[in-house]
């Protein structure tokens with residue numbers, strides 16, 4: 001059983017998909033901790049309802065990224081966390097966590113990277129008028145959505161499609177793909193040469 005921490009900043013639908021996959025036995029992991037940087041984010045309610053301990057912090061109360069990441073690292077170490085899974089965590093991971101978890105931090109991003117990195121990837125794709133976007137799962141490095149790719153899935157954009165509709169389609173793909181790929185990584189059924 002792989003011990004993981006899920007980092008989230010918002011609604012937490014991907015966190016929920018991971019919780020549900022663990023519950024139904026589709027993901028051989030145990031979620032030891034949820035880490036969240038936004039008070040009142042719904043991902044915290046999801047953690048509470050699932051009985052998962054969480055760590056909520058106010059980034060602005062710390063002098064630096066290294067300062068709050070030290071604190072997070074302490075909690076991860078105490079909980080024996082092996083992998084960090086980013087699920088809508090809207091902060092760049094710093095060297096403190098990157099060095100402690102080499103090739104052990106995974107992110108999901110709502111575009112076919114390297115297209116549309118950073119914030120609002122769905123809005124970026126709509127603004128660009130492209131007919132195709134998608135979902136990328138990748139290892140995290142020090143850049144913004146630049147780490148080695150693990151898996152990608154395309155999502156077609158219909159002419160005149162609304163943001164809401166595209167968001168729904170992307171989320172549906174994410175919720176299926178993320179637990180599945182995590183399971184492949186944890187059970188080493190697929191080896192990723194990152």
Ligand code: GAR
Nearest residue numbers: 010011012013014015088108109110
């Ligand atoms: C997801 O679509 C995820 O891919 C995206 O944030 C959303 C979080 O939704 N992540 C990024 O944009 C990271 N650069 P959720 O809180 O409902 O899981």
